[in-house]
Amino acid sequence: xxxxxxxxxxxxxxxxxxxxxxxxxxxxxxxxxxxxxxxxxxxxxxxxxxxxxxxxxxxxxxxxxxxxxxxxxxxxxxxxxxxxxxxxxxxxxxxxxxxxxxxxxxxxxxxxxxxxxxxxxxxxxxxxxxxxxxxxxxxxxxxxxxxxxxxxxxxxxxxxxxxxxxxxxxxxxxxxxxxxxxxxxxxxxxxxxxxxxxxxxxxxxxxxxxxxx
Numbered sequence: 045x046x047x048x049x050x051x052x053x054x055x056x057x058x059x060x061x062x063x064x065x066x067x068x069x070x071x072x073x074x075x076x077x078x079x080x081x082x083x084x085x086x087x088x089x090x091x092x093x094x095x096x097x098x099x100x101x102x103x104x105x106x107x108x109x110x111x112x113x114x115x116x117x118x119x120x121x122x123x124x125x126x127x128x129x130x131x132x133x134x135x136x137x138x139x140x141x142x143x144x145x146x147x148x149x150x151x152x153x154x155x156x157x158x159x160x161x162x163x164x165x166x167x168x169x170x171x172x173x174x175x176x177x178x179x180x181x182x183x184x185x186x187x188x189x190x191x192x193x194x195x196x197x198x199x200x201x202x203x204x205x206x207x208x209x210x211x212x213x214x215x216x217x218x219x220x221x222x223x224x225x226x227x228x229x230x231x232x233x234x235x236x237x238x239x240x241x242x243x244x245x246x247x248x249x250x251x252x253x254x255x256x257x
Contacts, residue, residue, distance in 0.1 A: 082195055083182055086222040087174035092137050092164045092197070093151050093218040093227060100213065101205035102162040103253040107137040107217075109166070110196045111174060113181055118189035126189045133177060137164040150227045151218055197230070201240045203253035213237050 092107045111133045118126040140163050151161055166174065184191040199217065207213065217231040 082193075083178060083185070084222065085174075085178060087166055087171040087178070088168075089220070089223045090166055090171070090174075091218075091220040091227070092230075093220075094162045094164070095151065095155060095159055095216040095218070096162075096204075096213060097210070098158050098160040099206055099209065102139060102164075103203045103205055104138040104164070105136045105253050106139075106162075106200055106203035107164055108198050108200060109135040109137060109174075110198070111135075111177060111193065113177055113191060113193040115184050115189050115191040118184075118187055126184055126187050129180070129184075131177060131180070133173060135166055135170040135174065138167055139163070140165050148227055150229070199236065200253070201236050204236060205253070207237065210237060 090109075094102050094106065096102070113129060113131040115126065115129050117124060117128040147161055147163075155161070165171075181191055181193065197217075197219070199215070204213070204215075212235050214233045214235055215231070216229065216233065218227040219230040220227045
């Protein structure tokens with residue numbers, strides 16, 4: 045499942061947010077995302093929290109983050125100052141140990157009996173790769189080169205284990221892009237089983253998470 049698309053334009057046309065698929069995003073989150081500058085993201089502090097039934101085993105790879113950068117470069121006085129680039133990144137978000145310190149009040153607000161939280165984060169290597177990409181974008185922006193890009197988050201239904209006992213399964217997804225701002229409710233009460241059925245995916249047959257690890 046991916047989240048429904050909307051766009052966000054920053055100075056120098058840096059990033060277009062492509063949040064694609066089924067839409068359960070609160071209005072307050074839409075506002076925050078529109079006001080948010082992607083250049084301010086801190087990949088090593090990025091977290092995704094998933095809240096769902098305690099019987100569900102959320103696995104590494106349940107969330108993927110995609111980022112892309114593109115620029116035709118910059119020419120001054122007939123000389124190429126910045127080269128053309130086109131970079132695409134895909135990051136598998138990993139489950140981290142059950143650390144209660146990450147369970148902020150936002151994550152616990154409205155949590156129901158028999159629900160639990162799973163916190164996921166980028167690996168150190170992926171966080172550094174994303175940081176390098178954002179640094180490159182800042183460099184091109186500072187040189188006045190036009191640069192555009194995309195940032196998207198998707199859930200992988202096949203990485204939610206133990207689904208066989210459920211006919212429906214609602215999931216809340218929270219996103220943190222840095223420690224200072226904390227979490228925002230990104231998706232609320234979307235049913236990953238219904239989403240799989242809409243896409244003609246038989247989770248009982250294919251529910252095997254392949255994280256590439």
